[in-house]
Amino acid sequence: GAVVSQHPSWVICKSGTSVKIECRSLDFQATTMFWYRQFPKKSLMLMATSNEGSKATYEQGVEKDKFLINHASLTLSTLTVTSAHPEDSSFYICSATVAGNPYEQYFGPGTRLTVT
Amino acid sequence: EDQVTQSPEALRLQEGESSSLNCSYTVSGLRGLFWYRQDPGKGPEFLFTLYSAGEEKEKERLKATLTKKESFLHITAPKPEDSATYLCAVQAPGYNKLIFGAGTRLAVHP
Numbered sequence: 001g002a003v004v005s006q007h008p009s010w011v012i013c014k015s016g017t018s019v020k021i022e023c024r025s026l027d028f029q030a031t032t033m034f035w036y037r038q039f040p041k042k043s044l045m046l047m048a049t050s051n052e053g054s055k056a057t058y059e060q061g062v063e064k065d066k067f068l069i070n071h072a073s074l075t076l077s078t079l080t081v082t083s084a085h086p087e088d089s090s091f092y093i094c095s096a097t098v099a100g101n102p103y104e105q106y107f108g109p110g111t112r113l114t115v116t
Numbered sequence: 117e118d119q120v121t122q123s124p125e126a127l128r129l130q131e132g133e134s135s136s137l138n139c140s141y142t143v144s145g146l147r148g149l150f151w152y153r154q155d156p157g158k159g160p161e162f163l164f165t166l167y168s169a170g171e172e173k174e175k176e177r178l179k180a181t182l183t184k185k186e187s188f189l190h191i192t193a194p195k196p197e198d199s200a201t202y203l204c205a206v207q208a209p210g211y212n213k214l215i216f217g218a219g220t221r222l223a224v225h226p
């Protein structure tokens with residue numbers, strides 16, 4: 001149980017374009033979803049926390065107009081990287097918490113974004 | 117400031133050579149401490165949650181322990197398939213976000 005999927009698993013886009021990453025909870029309803037960014041050989045950096053039907057809460061230093069997060073349902077959250085630049089290239093990972101247990105996060109497999 | 121420090125940064129073991137990974141933390145009240153395993157190019161895989169000092173949890177060759185200042189992940193008789201990065205994270209009261217350490221990259225050689 002508690003499976004989280006991400007789509008796509010990898011994407012290459014050109015500078016200036018936007019790219020959308022989906023995060024889905026497959027077998028449970030996710031009250032809260034989190035978006036992380038990870039650089040090579042570095043740990044996970046929390047970007048934002050989103051609750052279904054509410055605006056996302058962004059961490060300090062994360063541009064909310066650049067990283068648009070939508071949490072439209074209890075099983076789907078999307079991260080859109082707008083006007084992507086090469087420095088946005090990274091590994092993006094989402095996680096979700098199960099309703100009734102807000103403490104344990106289950107992670108998706110990640111999405112590798114490369115901006116050329 | 118809430119902080120998590122993991123050591124060593126990297127660890128190389130021979131198959132069967134037991135060892136421990138350390139996770140030191142400073143947090144204003146600990147709600148929970150979490151251990152994850154991450155394989156290259158994959159998302160973290162949940163291993164354990166520890167909530168209070170003195171608590172221990174085991175899973176196959178792994179055993180996690182918790183004190184008021186640190187947690188240890190003991191690996192007994194590791195196998196090559198245990199090679200991965202092990203991440204430690206803490207959660208403080210008042211919010212449910214995780215603060216991650218940088219991880220320990222474990223390599224187990226036959």
